């Protein structure tokens with residue numbers, strides 16, 4: 001006989017939230033004083049501040065600063081209960097969610113459901129590229145990238161063959177959106193500044209760093225002027241920016257691309273390849289869209305109603321990177337404001353005295369976009385206002401430090417940034433073989 005789905009005792013309205021990222025965590029926090037019990041389920045045991053992953057990947061800060069334990073974050077919230085498990089099934093008719101952690105599985109009954117499972121890396125149907133060009137979506141990814149980048153520098157110290165050293169010192173980043181630009185800028189700073197005199201047999205400033213994108217400009221969402229500015233700044237750092245470059249193959253030794261204008265095929269030999277070119281929404285989106293009879297787009301994003309509910313299911317909300325609504329971008333603010341919006345509507349439903357509109361449309365407020373290029377240099381766009389250089393850089397630092405979860409993390413991060421400004425040292429240039437090799441070894445073992 002099937003087990004009765006779990007719900008907390010006490011009979012209060014039970015809200016299940018899937019995902020402790022920006023959308024899910026903000027929804028849970030907003031419901032702190034509400035007359036509900038919340039079960040927050042995440043396959044990871046930590047909340048992740050993705051916009052600063054590139055700083056972990058390049059040794060500026062440690063993993064813990066951007067990935068606090070979700071259980072600790074919610075310690076002060078009595079109506080919230082955290083479950084570390086991967087959601088494998090959602091049944092909209094039965095109002096249940098099933099999650100497991102290895103051999104342990106549990107099914108939860110919900111009254112309201114918020115789905116905020118975010119997105120993963122997309123290789124546009126070329127998943128075999130992943131082995132050679134990891135993306136940067138998780139802490140595992142960032143630590144693996146750090147290990148690969150530093151390992152390449154270490155190996156270059158051990159060869160006298162100029163061609164092999166050149167291959168080891170060639171870094172190819174695919175995707176010139178904010179993630180690709182920020183990572184590229186930091187790898188250039190590692191080579192030109194932090195590690196410039198660290199090796200005996202060569203200077204790291206000999207590193208060749210390529211940034212490729214199929215689009216005709218860097219940072220497309222920022223507009224042409226800021227895109228050109230960012231490109232020039234990267235080129236000043238020694239980065240070779242190649243646009244209209246559609247990547248057609250990635251293997252252990254090289255990246256091959258086709259120039260979209262001339263049709264010319266070019267292969268760049270390089271040991272370290274990084275993929276930051278595409279995203280696809282969590283597969284839970286399609287699972288729910290199929291049950292609700294609504295569409296999901298090519299990137300797996302679900303067409304939601306204006307109030308963020310799905311189809312006829314007025315108690316099921318989807319927020320953040322998983323939604324397709326009014327061309328909203330996949331950025332943190334869409335998730336944060338969406339999570340808060342869903343929580344407000346649930347609060348309005350359970351509070352009998354509330355006069356709030358339970359079906360109020362989600363009204364996104366655009367707070368602008370920003371990307372760091374290098375020390376003292378960033379680009380920022382708020383509405384029609386464009387800011388560059390030092391003011392944008394200071395704004396980026398201030399805003400991102402303030403959004404980190406927990407005072408300790410903010411303090412330590414700012415301390416690490418100051419340390420790097422004053423001494424050019426980075427406090428986290430360590431790596432383990434486990435970080436560098438484990439994912440591919442595990443994947444190969446699973447294939448067998």
Ligand SMILES: Cc1cc2nc3c(=O)[nH]c(=O)nc-3n(C[C@H](O)[C@H](O)[C@H](O)COP(=O)(O)OP(=O)(O)OC[C@H]3O[C@@H](n4cnc5c(N)ncnc54)[C@H](O)[C@@H]3O)c2cc1C
Nearest residue numbers: 019021022023042043051087117118320321330331332335
């Ligand atoms: C490297 C990088 C840099 C970025 N930089 C910026 C930036 O500068 N500015 C900006 O605005 N945005 C930035 N973004 C985008 C921003 O981080 C996302 O838009 C935002 O995180 C989306 O929030 P979310 O709640 O939808 O998903 P997420 O924050 O990704 O959270 C999803 C959560 O769901 C969990 N989950 C997924 N599947 C399951 C499952 N089956 N079961 C249980 N749990 C599950 C995940 O573990 C995760 O914790 C960046 C993203 C990346 C990857």
